[in-house]
Every structure is written in C-alpha cells, then in structure tokens.
Amino acid sequence: MNIQEKVPLRGPYWDGKVSEIKKKIQSIFPGGAWSPLYDTSHLPPERSDVVIVGGGVLGLSVAYWLKRLEKQRGAIRVLVVERDHTYARASTVLSVGGIRQQFSLPQNVQLSLFSAEFLRNINEYLAVVDDPPLDLQFNPSGYLLLASEEGAAIMEHNVKMQRQEGAKVCLMSPEQLQKKFPWINTEGVALASYGLENEGWFDPWCLLQGLRRKLQSMGVLFCQGEVTRFISSSSHMETGSGEQVTLKRIHEVHVKMDRSQEFQPVECAIVVNAAGAWSGQIAELAGVGNGPPGTMQGTRLPVEPRKRYVYLWHCPQGPGLEAPLVADPSGAYFRREGLGNNYLGGCSPTEEEEPDPGNLEVDYDFFQEKVWPRLARRVPAFETLKVRSAWAGYYDYNTFDQNGVVGPHPLVVNMYFATGFSGHGLQQAPAVGRAVAEMVLEGHFQTINLSPFLFSRFYFGEKAQEHCIL
Amino acid sequence: SLSLVTPVWNRGTSGIRGLSKAVDPEGSQRKGRTLLQFLTDRFYDVEAVREYLLRKQVLKVQKKNRSVTYIKERYGPYIAGAYFILKLGGSVKFRDREWMRADERGLSSLEFRKLQEVPLEAVDASGCAINYQGLDNLLALKELQSLSLRRCPHLDDWCLGRLYQLADSLQELSLAGCPRISERGLACLHHLQNLRRLDISDLPAVSNPGLTQILVEEMLPHCEVLGADWAQGLKVGPEEQSQDAAGSPIPA
Numbered sequence: 167m168n169i170q171e172k173v174p175l176r177g178p179y180w181d182g183k184v185s186e187i188k189k190k191i192q193s194i195f196p197g198g199a200w201s202p203l204y205d206t207s208h209l210p211p212e213r214s215d216v217v218i219v220g221g222g223v224l225g226l227s228v229a230y231w232l233k234r235l236e237k238q239r240g241a242i243r244v245l246v247v248e249r250d251h252t253y254a255r256a257s258t259v260l261s262v263g264g265i266r267q268q269f270s271l272p273q274n275v276q277l278s279l280f281s282a283e284f285l286r287n288i289n290e291y292l293a294v295v296d297d298p299p300l301d302l303q304f305n306p307s308g309y310l311l312l313a314s315e316e317g318a319a320i321m322e323h324n325v326k327m328q329r330q331e332g333a334k335v336c337l338m339s340p341e342q343l344q345k346k347f348p349w350i351n352t353e354g355v356a357l358a359s360y361g362l363e364n365e366g367w368f369d370p371w372c373l374l375q376g377l378r379r380k381l382q383s384m385g386v387l388f389c390q391g392e393v394t395r396f397i398s399s400s401s402h403m404e405t406g407s408g409e410q411v412t413l414k415r416i417h418e419v420h421v422k423m424d425r426s427q428e429f430q431p432v433e434c435a436i437v438v439n440a441a442g443a444w445s446g447q448i449a450e451l452a453g454v455g456n457g458p459p460g461t462m463q464g465t466r467l468p469v470e471p472r473k474r475y476v477y478l479w480h481c482p483q484g485p486g487l488e489a490p491l492v493a494d495p496s497g498a499y500f501r502r503e504g505l506g507n508n509y510l511g512g513c514s515p516t517e518e519e520e521p522d523p524g525n526l527e528v529d530y531d532f533f534q535e536k537v538w539p540r541l542a543r544r545v546p547a548f549e550t551l552k553v554r555s556a557w558a559g560y561y562d563y564n565t566f567d568q569n570g571v572v573g574p575h576p577l578v579v580n581m582y583f584a585t586g587f588s589g590h591g592l593q594q595a596p597a598v599g600r601a602v603a604e605m606v607l608e609g610h611f612q613t614i615n616l617s618p619f620l621f622s623r624f625y626f627g628e629k630a631q632e633h634c635i636l
Numbered sequence: 637s638l639s640l641v642t643p644v645w646n647r648g649t650s651g652i653r654g655l656s657k658a659v660d661p662e663g664s665q666r667k668g669r670t671l672l673q674f675l676t677d678r679f680y681d682v683e684a685v686r687e688y689l690l691r692k693q694v695l696k697v698q699k700k701n702r703s704v705t706y707i708k709e710r711y712g713p714y715i716a717g718a719y720f721i722l723k724l725g726g727s728v729k730f731r732d733r734e735w736m737r738a739d740e741r742g743l744s745s746l747e748f749r750k751l752q753e754v755p756l757e758a759v760d761a762s763g764c765a766i767n768y769q770g771l772d773n774l775l776a777l778k779e780l781q782s783l784s785l786r787r788c789p790h791l792d793d794w795c796l797g798r799l800y801q802l803a804d805s806l807q808e809l810s811l812a813g814c815p816r817i818s819e820r821g822l823a824c825l826h827h828l829q830n831l832r833r834l835d836i837s838d839l840p841a842v843s844n845p846g847l848t849q850i851l852v853e854e855m856l857p858h859c860e861v862l863g864a865d866w867a868q869g870l871k872v873g874p875e876e877q878s879q880d881a882a883g884s885p886i887p888a
Contacts, residue, residue, distance in 0.1 A: 286768060286794045290694050295686045296673050305820040306797030362827075363797050366820075487819075487851040488826035505819060505847050 209430040210389035210421050214245035216606070217419050217434040219393050219448050221248025223258040223370065223592055224584045225440035226377040227599025230292075233384045235603050240385065245432060247421055249392045255526060257442050258374055258592055260559025262476055262501070262510055264367040264491055265593035266309040267333035268359055270324050270633040271569065274590070275331040276614045277597040282364035284596035285373070292380040300376040304368040307502075308361040308490040310347075311634065312544075317495060318356040320633065325359050334363040349485045350492070351546055360490065367491060367501060370592050394429065395420035396437070396452045398578070412463065414453055414578045436606055438582045443471030443523075443560035445571075445585040452578050462576060465625045469571065469586040471523040472563035476512045477533050481551040484509060498540035499636050500548075508554065513537045514589075514636065521558075528556040561589045567629040572598060572619040573605050582606060583621060589635060697790060700724060701770030711749075713776035714756045720773040724764040730754045731779075755779035762786040768795050775801045782808040786835075789814075793821030800827035810835035817841060819848040826855045836863040 216232060218225045229244045236242045253259045265285070267278045284291055289299045313321040321337075328335050337359055340352040382388070397418035403411050416437050422429040441448045449455065449467035457463025484507050491501040500511030513536055515521065521529060533553060541548045564571065564586035571586040584602045587594060597614060604612045611617065618630040675682040700723075708716035718728045718736070727737040731754050756777045766774075767790040774780070780802055785791055791814050799806070806828055811817055818841040825834070834856065842848050845864030853861050 293687075293690055293694075295676055295683060295690060303818075303820065304793055306793055306824050307820075308797075308824070362800055364794075366797070487823045487855050505844055505851065 206430075209423070209428070210245055210247065210391065210432050211243075211387060212430070213243070213433045214387065215243045215434065216245070216436045216438060217432055218244065218246045218438040218440055219419075220439070220441035220445075220585075221246045221251075221388065222253070222256045222440065222442050223374055223377065223595040224442070224587075224598060225438065226374065226381060227595040228438050228440060228584050228602045229381055229386050229599075230377055230384075231600045231603035232606065233381070233386060235600075235607055237607075244386045245389060245434075246381070246386060247389050247391055247393055247419070249390070249424075251390045253374070255560065257560050257562060259371050260476075260557060261370050261592045262367065262512075263370045263592065264309065264365075264501070264636075266361055266365045266491075267328055267331075268309055268311055268324070268335060268361055268365075268634055269328070269590075270320075271618070271630060272327055272331055273614060273616055273618060273630075274569070274594070274632060275328050275333055277594040277601075277616075278590075279332055279364065280597040280600070280614065281594055285368065286364075288373070288376065292376045294379055294383045297379060300372055302368045302372050305366045305502075306363070307367075307488070308363075308365040310361075310490040310492045311359045312355045312493065312495050313357045313359070314354055314495040315356045321357050321359055324634070333361070335359050335361050347485070347489070349489075349545055349547055351544055353543075354495070365490075373592075373595075389421060391421040391423050391430075393419055393448060393451065394422045397431070398453065412577065416452060416578065416580055436580045436582065438584060438602065438606075439467075440584045442562045442585060442591070443469075445469045445562060445583070449581075449583075452581055454575060454578055454581070462622070462625045465621075467571065467583070467586070467621070468566045468624060469562050469564050471560040472588075473521045473523045473526070473558050474512060474514065474561055474589070475521075475528055475532060475556055475558050476510055477537065477553055477556040478503065478508060478510050479551045479553045480506070480508050481548055482507055483547045483550065485545060485547065492544070493636055494540055494544050496540045497636075498537050498544070500541060500545075509548075509551075511537065511541065513540065523560060526558040526560075528558050530556065562586055562591060563588045566624055567631045568635050569630050569632045570594070570598060570619050571621055572601055572616045573611075573621060575621050576625075588632070590632075697765050697767060698769065700765050701767050703769070703772050708773075708776070712752050713778075714754065715752055717756055717759070717773050717777045718751075720770065721759055721761055721764070724761065724766060724770070726759065726761040726764045728756055728760070729758040729782075731757050735760070758782040758784075760784040761788060764788060765790055767791070768798070771795055771798050775799075777802070779805050781805055784808075784810040785814065786810055787813040790816070792816035793818060793824075796821035797824045799825065803827045803829060806831060808833045811839065812836065813838045815840055819843065819851075822848060822852055823855075825852070828856070829858070831856060831859045834859050834861045834863075836861065 218229055225246055229246055232242055232244055250256070265278060265282060267275050269275050269278065285302060285304065288302060292300060311321070325335050325337055337357060338346070339357070340355050343350060343355065343358050344352050396416045397420070398414045398416040400412050400414050403413055405411055416434065418431045418433050419437060420429050420431050437452070439445050439448050446467050446469045455464060455466030485502065489502050491499060493499040498511065498513040500509050503510045515532070515536070519536070530553070533556070562585050568588040569586070570591065571583040573582060575581045575583065582602055582605060584598055601611055601614055601616050604610070623630060676686055704716045704720050707719050721728050722736070722738040725738070727735050729735045730751050733754070757779060758781060759774065762784055763786070766785070766788055775798060783802070783806060796817065807830055809828065809831060812835045817839050822836060825831070834852070836849065836852065839845070849861055849863040
C-alpha cells in the first residue's frame with residue numbers, strides 16, 4: 167500500500183495548479199482552445215500549416231499548387247479562409263475573363279503562357295474521379311491591341327519581346343487591319359498587334375468551381391469567416407552593418423465567423439495574403455507599414471480596391487463571329503458575348519475620373535460620356551447600340567506600378583503575398599499560384615523568376631511598370 | 637444495407653467532402669450509384685488507384701501525340717507528318733499519288749525514302765486521337781490542301797486556334813462529329829480565307845447549329861459551308877402552306 171504524503175492546501179504546488187485550472191476554465195469560453203460543451207464543427211481547425219486569406223482564384227491556385235508540390239501526400243495542412251462563399255464582390259467572378267500574352271514585361275508574358283497551358287489542359291490538372299470534366303467555354307479569338315503614333319514604337323518593342331518569350335503575336339498595319347476586319351475604323355491607328363494563339367476569353371466561374379472541387383478532393387479545408395487579427399511575436403535583430411531590425415512572425419490568425427462574435431484562433435506557420443482588393447487591409451492588420459515613413463517597416467502594401475464597370479449591349483449590325491477583344495488606344499475595349507450580337511466592354515478611367523470604390527453601383531453616365539463615343543469612333547456600327555445591363559467589380563489595383571506582388575515580406579517573415587495584379591490576376595493565377603507554392607516549399611522561384619515582383623521593390627523604389635493595362 | 641462507420645480521420649472532412657457533390661447533385665442521388673463510387677468516397681486506396689488509372693489514360697493519349705522530331709530532321713516535314721498520321725491510324729495522300737493507309741505489317745520505309753521531296757496534299761485523320769500537341773506535326777505541312785478531322789475525340793477549341801498556320805494552302809476542312817468543338821472554336825476559322833469547303837455538321841457541343849452556320853457563312857464568304865440545314869428548325873408559314881396546296885405539284 168502506498169503511503170501518500172499529505173499535500174498542504176496552500177503553497178507553490180497548489181498555486182500553480184489553481185492557475186492551471188483557471189486557464190482551463192477560461193479556455194472553455196468562446197475564443198478559447200477547448201470547447202467540450204458546444205459543437206464547433208462549423209469553426210475552422212485550431213491548427214493549420216498554411217492559412218490562405220482569400221478564397222478567390224489566386225488563393226485557390228496557391229492552395230492547389232501547395233498540395234500538388236508537397237513532397238509527401240498529406241504533408242501540408244492548408245486552410246482557405248474566405249469571407250463570402252457567394253463570391254458576391256469577388257473580383258474573380260465579376261471579371262471579363264480575358265487571357266492574353268501581350269504585356270510589356272517578360273515575366274508577365276511567361277506567367278500568361280503557363281496559365282494558358284494550364285487552362286488548355288485543365289481536365290488533366292483538375293481531374294476528380296467520378297466528376298464530369300470542366301468546360302471552360304474558352305473563345306480562342308485573340309486580343310487586338312491598337313496603337314496610335316506615339317505608342318507604335320513601344321508596341322513594336324513589346325511584340326518583339328513577346329515573340330522571344332514564345333507568344334504568337336503578329337503586327338498589322340492599318341491597311342492589313344482594314345482588310346481583315348472591315349468593321350474597324352482605322353483612323354488614328356498606326357499599328358496593331360494581334361494575338362494568334364492562346365489568347366481569348368473564358369468563364370472564370372467555371373475555373374473557380376473546378377479549383378474548389380479539386381481542392382476538396384485533395385483535402386484542403388475551407389472556412390467561411392473573416393480574418394480580424396494576427397497574433398505575432400517580434401524579435402529584434404542586428405544586421406551585418408549594425409542596423410536594428412525588428413522581424414515579426416505571425417503565430418495565430420483570428421478567424422471571426424459570419425454574423426457572430428465567435429472567433430477561432432488558428433495557429434499557423436505561414437499566412438498567404440490573397441485577399442484581392444482588400445489585401446491592403448489584411449496587410450495593415452499584420453503590421454505591414456507600421457513604422458516611420460521612408461523605412462522598410464513603414465512601407466505599406468500599395469494595393470487598394472478600384473471600381474471598374476463592365477457594360478453589356480446589343481448591336482445587330484456589329485462585328486461578326488471573328489471579332490477579337492479589341493482594345494482602343496484611348497483605353498476602351500469590347501468583345502463579343504455569345505452568338506446573339508451581344509458585346510461586353512468598358513474603359514479604364516483616368517485618375518481624376520476614378521469612381522468611389524465604396525459600393526458596386528453602376529454609373530451609366532460614364533458609358534454615355536466616356537465609353538460609347540470612343541467605341542463608336544472605332545467601330546462605326548456601334549453608333550446604334552442598346553445597353554442591356556452592366557455590373558461593376560473591383561481591381562486589386564497596385565498604385566505603385568500596376569503589377570502583382572508575389573513572395574514573402576522582408577520583415578513579417580511568414581506572410582506571403584499573391585495579390586495586386588490590377589486587372590490581370592485571373593489570367594495569371596495558375597502560374598502565380600505555382601510561383602508562391604515554390605517560394606513557400608523551396609524558398610526560391612524555380613520555374614518563372616518573379617524577383618521583380620517581390621515586396622521589397624516598394625521600399626527600394628524599383629518599379630516593374632506594366633504599360634499594357636486594360 | 638451496409639453502413640460503414642466513417643473512420644476517425646474522415647470525420648472532420650466528411651461534411652466538406654459532401655460539398656464536392658454539389659457540382660453534380662443529381663449524380664449523388666442517382667439510384668444505382670455503383671459500389672466502386674461508394675468505395676472511392678470512403679477509402680483513400682481505392683481513390684488513389686482510380687486516379688492512377690485515369691492518369692494512365694491521359695498519358696496514353698499524350699504518348700501517341702509525341703512530336704516525331706527525329707524523323708523530321710532526317711527525312712523532312714512531309715515524311716514526318718505522314719508517319720505521324722499513319723501511326724495514329726489515319727491515311728495520307730501525297731501529290732500525284734494514291735491514298736496510303738498503314739497496314740498490319742506496319743510502315744515500309746523503302747517507299748518513304750522516294751517520297752521525301754513530294755509535298756503532302758491531303759490528310760484524313762478521322763477518328764484518330766490527335767490533340768493540341770499532335771497538331772505540331774500537321775502544321776508544318778505548308779502545302780496541305782485537304783484536312784479531314786472527323787470524329788476526333790480529343791480535338792477541341794484550342795486546337796482550332798492553331799489552324800491559322802495552314803491558311804495559305806488549306807481548301808477543304810471537315811470537322812464533322814467532333815464532340816469537343818463548339819462555336820467558339822469555329823470563330824477562329826476566319827483566318828482560313830482560301831477555304832472552299834467546310835463541313836461542320838453534327839457537332840454536339842455547338843449550342844445553336846443553325847445560327848452558327850449563318851454566322852460562319854458570313855465570316856467565310858467564299859466558302860461552301862456544310863452543316864446543319866438552318867431551315868430545319870423553321871416551320872412553314874401559313875401563306876406558303878396554302879400556296880403548296882393550291883399550286884401544281886412540282887416533281888421532286
């Protein structure tokens with residue numbers, strides 16, 4: 167028989183125990199780690215290796231490539247946190263859905279080329295046993311970019327670079343243009359570049375659903391909630407030259423449930439910011455930009471939401487089935503939609519005309535005053551068009567150089583960015599997802615070198631300017 | 637009926653897994669869901685084996701469509717294209733020669749060496765498993781006049797976007813019966829201005845065959861387009877009906 171020593175009711179042993187018991191009781195309440203009293207199956211898991219903030223096409227693409235490139239099956243636990251499962255305001259589904267290789271930076275051309283190959287073989291990449299194959303509704307009609315006198319030299323230079331990267335683009339003079347597309351008015355056009363292969367438009371909703379379906383079969387966890395807080399720890403270090411640097415590491419992500427105060431702290435190793443138009447807010451939550459201006463600590467993520475309108479109109483005498491997506495030098499663009507002579511189009515406003523991004527209301531006066539005159543000048547048949555409907559969506563606009571931000575933050579060491587693509591995010595999403603997954607798993611870019619797109623360029627002032635923005 | 641207890645590691649995900657059926661809700665409620673699908677939902681091993689078999693099928697088609705670069709370098713593009721088509725099971729016709737098809741004994745290399753400089757004029761790849769990669773071998777044939785791609789199961793809209801490279805010489809094209817071609821792919825045939833005969837009948841993925849035919853005819857004014865008869869869906873109007881009854885019958 168064991169003789170137990172009598173333990174006194176006070177003293178260090180019991181004090182320690184009491185505080186443990188108090189902590190345990192506190193953890194039963196909402197926000198705590200242990201919850202035996204009520205059902206938590208609707209909450210995200212308590213621990214996850216990677217938390218992806220944002221469930222749009224970029225976030226899902228990062229999740230797909232993380233699971234595809236992991237060394238062992240089931241090695242990485244990925245959680246995708248999306249605030250709105252109806253995707254009512256997400257840029258992905260409100261997009262016009264175009265894909266082109268006609269960019270001014272070689273990295274953008276490479277990204278688009280790989281994404282075109284991904285979309286072409288989408289039923290091999292995203293195949294799920296027993297589910298029907300995906301039909302992306304791709305129109306291989308190409309993009310036709312028109313340039314005036316000032317832009318002609320730049321366009322020639324760009325096309326040469328695009329051809330070197332492997333894009334199939336041809337240059338056309340105004341006479342050739344008039345012969346090929348008789349419905350264009352070539353007044354003011356000095357040169358045109360026409361994408362012949364791997365360019366066109368597709369259905370972004372189908373891509374999104376395909377990715378979701380494949381991710382669910384690969385075991386990625388989805389959660390509908392909003393990220394409200396990051397719990398991080400800082401460590402003060404000294405660089406080789408003696409400067410003081412504060413490195414931050416995010417330990418927990420607080421995910422708040424929809425329409426409730428309930429939240430779940432998710433312990434994570436890596437956070438991927440793919441929140442699109444709201445990436446700036448997420449970055450601020452993580453402490454990016456909290457510091458004196460002019461230092462790396464004080465450099466904010468310059469991504470903000472910009473509202474863009476897309477109008478749908480009907481024009482019975484409009485361009486025929488062969489019409490590509492035509493982009494005027496003034497910034498107006500349009501493309502065919504379906505067989506019934508309906509067209510989609512819009513125009514990027516100048517800085518002064520920028521609409522307020524607070525809501526997604528459509529301004530039809532903008533069409534009357536800015537878009538229609540430019541379109542009617544370029545395609546005379548559009549004088550007699552009738553607007554059917556319109557919608558508005560957000561660009562995750564990078565105010566610095568209109569190109570994406572990819573890769574880790576230099577100070578918040580475990581936050582990776584995949585955002586800021588200013589209107590060409592959808593078409594580059596598969597390639598960007600692979601690049602971020604390579605960065606996370608290997609530590610460097612392996613297939614496409616996206617070092618011009620790292621965050622540090624905002625501090626050093628190295629612009630990777632994209633000129634061909636629609 | 638059998639009811640398996642879902643294993644512990646599945647518990648957290650079974651609710652989310654159920655969402656994957658949201659894409660095809662009727663499928664999951666279909667009576668007679670096979671035992672194989674049932675097992676695939678519950679056992680990772682079965683799922684892995686089925687994924688592997690699916691992947692093997694895809695790889696088989698890709699293997700068939702590999703580029704025959706070594707033949708192209710040795711014998712030239714015409715022989716390479718002919719070899720590729722004959723291997724897939726189609727037939728080819730060189731200029732001033734008869735149609736050739738691969739027989740059971742395989743391809744004899746003797747007659748090929750004689751035909752090195754003779755351009756390939758017509759290719760019949762009906763029913764062959766040609767895809768986007770395989771078209772590489774055909775697009776090098778700059779004197780190709782007639783191309784028949786009937787009932788090719790892997791030919792889709794992306795592939796049609798590549799046919800502009802044959803615009804100078806192609807006069808006859810047939811796409812009848814291809815399950816994956818839709819009106820979106822037909823839109824990029826406008827590059828083929830020398831085309832004189834186009835067959836787009838019996839394309840199941842085209843949503844509106846009559847309207848598509850009208851639009852394609854407008855797009856290619858010099859070409860004779862064989863497709864769905866655009867009048868087939870129209871009903872005879874009342875005036876025409878009475879005329880038919882009143883007028884003398886015209887012998888057919």
